[in-house]
Amino acid sequence: MGKYNGPLCRLCRAEGTKLFLKGKRCLTDKCSLERRKYPPGQKGAKVRFKKSNYKYQLREKQKVKRFYGLGEKQFRNLFYKSAKQKGITGENLLKFLELRLDNVIYRMNFAASRTNARQIISHGHIQVNGKKVTIPSYILKVEDEISFNEKSINNENIKLMLENVAGLVETPEWVIVDTEKKLGKINNLPTREDVSLDVEEHLVVELYSK
Numbered sequence: 294m295g296k297y298n299g300p301l302c303r304l305c306r307a308e309g310t311k312l313f314l315k316g317k318r319c320l321t322d323k324c325s326l327e328r329r330k331y332p333p334g335q336k337g338a339k340v341r342f343k344k345s346n347y348k349y350q351l352r353e354k355q356k357v358k359r360f361y362g363l364g365e366k367q368f369r370n371l372f373y374k375s376a377k378q379k380g381i382t383g384e385n386l387l388k389f390l391e392l393r394l395d396n397v398i399y400r401m402n403f404a405a406s407r408t409n410a411r412q413i414i415s416h417g418h419i420q421v422n423g424k425k426v427t428i429p430s431y432i433l434k435v436e437d438e439i440s441f442n443e444k445s446i447n448n449e450n451i452k453l454m455l456e457n458v459a460g461l462v463e464t465p466e467w468v469i470v471d472t473e474k475k476l477g478k479i480n481n482l483p484t485r486e487d488v489s490l491d492v493e494e495h496l497v498v499e500l501y502s503k
Contacts, residue, residue, distance in 0.1 A: 374389065397468060
């Protein structure tokens, strides 16, 4: 399946939870999920589906994919990588998702959303350990330092964006952020408790283990 280019608010309504895909709008009364708490579509408010284990597994997978903004191939490859690591596969998967560069940029309040973070990264505004990185899926490690390059930090559009997103989300304890210098550092690896999404990751594991 190709990239989704439709209304982002439909995704939140389809999953029945806020995925925070549109920045500040998700925190206001304009949020579509606040106004229409039922699935999208002509019969969204009335349609009823037969309950099954597969349905719950699929919905959990879709919810995680959409929350972090991954395609199916990306997500599946990351799952297989997680399965090869020591520990619990579901928690390993969430750890890798949290350590993606686009997610970290968003959680440091350097972008309005993960989609916005991917755009900033792909346009060459972000450095990791002093070197430009243009890959949103780049997995960070402990002690990695994330910053804007010197030219970007003086860009008026970047300055305005940073003012608008200041304090938008709570920065996790495993990231240290210097708001004055606009840089951050990975202090520790994220834990299961650091994941802000309400998800039952074991259902995702069960789906891919069939």
